[in-house]
Amino acid sequence: MKESLKRPLPGRDNLKETEKQKMPSLFVCKKCRKFLQAARLCTLPALFVCASLTVHAQAGAAPAGNPHQTVTLVGAGDIATCKHIESAKATAKLIEGIPGTVFAAGDLAYEKGSSEEFKDCYDPAWGAFKDRTKPALGNHEYGDHRAAGYFQYWGAQAGPEDKGYYSYDLGNWHVIVLNTNCNIKAMGGCGQGSPQETWLREDLAKHPTSCILAYGHHPLFSSGLFKKHALHPELRPFWEDLYAAHADLFLAGHEHSYERFAPQDLDGKRDPAHGIREIVVGTGGKSHDPLGMPTPNSEVREWKTYGVLKLTLSPGEYHWEFIPVEGSQFQDSGDGVCHNAPSSTD
Incomplete structure (x- = not known):
């Protein structure tokens, strides 16, 4: 197995602040991170899964009647x-x-x-x-x-x-x-x-x-x-x-x-x-x-x-x-x- 595939996915906490801002939203999505860590493989299909999950989570974050809004x-x-x-x-x-x-x-x-x-x-x-x-x-x-x-x-x-x-x-x-x-x-x-x-x-x-x-x-x-x-x-x-x-x-x-x-x-x-x-x-x-x-x-x-x-x-x-x-x-x-x-x- 190639060395790059043996490495664990980088944790967001180990990144510099400027690097965090540049990273894709998959690091915000816990479900995505767990999925990729389990697979130990960041393939293109996996990224599409993450993107889909992230968009869905963001769309549901502020529904009508959001209890946190004024x-x-x-x-x-x-x-x-x-x-x-x-x-x-x-x-x-x-x-x-x-x-x-x-x-x-x-x-x-x-x-x-x-x-x-x-x-x-x-x-x-x-x-x-x-x-x-x-x-x-x-x-x-x-x-x-x-x-x-x-x-x-x-x-x-x-x-x-x-x-x-x-x-x-x-x-x-x-x-x-x-x-x-x-x-x-x-x-x-x-x-x-x-x-x-x-x-x-x-x-x-x-x-x-x-x-x-x-x-x-x-x-x-x-x-x-x-x-x-x-x-x-x-x-x-x-x-x-x-x-x-x-x-x-x-x-x-x-x-x-x-x-x-x-x-x-x-x-x-x-x-x-x-x-x-x-x-x-x-x-x-x-x-x-x-x-x-x-x-x-x-x-x-x-x-x-x-x-x-x-x-x-x-x-x-x-x-x-x-x-x-x-x-x-x-x-x-x-x-x-x-x-x-x-x-x-x-």
């Missing part, structure tokens, strides 16, 4: 009315310049969410990015019987018909869309053991290591002036499940204003270690609702500005930014850490 979620609730559609078009203009997934947090087409209102009011404004929008049901959608106009407009994007709740993944984040219209008989309520609460609990159990974000139309906490409209304690069972799963964010609309809360527990007590940060962003374009006295842990409030909330979701952390429509000055931004983020010792 993603964008942007949107608002309480959006379009034909009475003054220009406000909704102004917020739509903001989103058109922001790539990523769009959330629409309910009350999308006023006044009744009919097929005509979705076609004539919502679609001319936010319809430009319909294909990348993940909608949630508001109470005005049920102005049309069983929210028929909503489900007709969105199709499969809206989740199972007559339910309207579903979930999806964005990078390392698991996003849950809730139907917070607990008074709709077909929903079976929002109490513990209800169909939606059972689904939520089971869905969360499947994602124990994901960062968790949920959104729906109604908030649990709000400084809204009219408390019967602003506060929704019937959502507490959902929050119990989210809190137990170490959820990070809850987005809502319903109040036509912007309000950001500190992370807090179900009783409204500040809880930076385990609490959920709620952000109310009913600023999509419909109208403005005045706010009352600040609710405990309410950090920022504004009710005279239309705009959208942009979330940058990274593995283990998030950044929020409220972006106002052209001509408005109010802004809000900050950062948070995901509760389910691995520790530095993991």
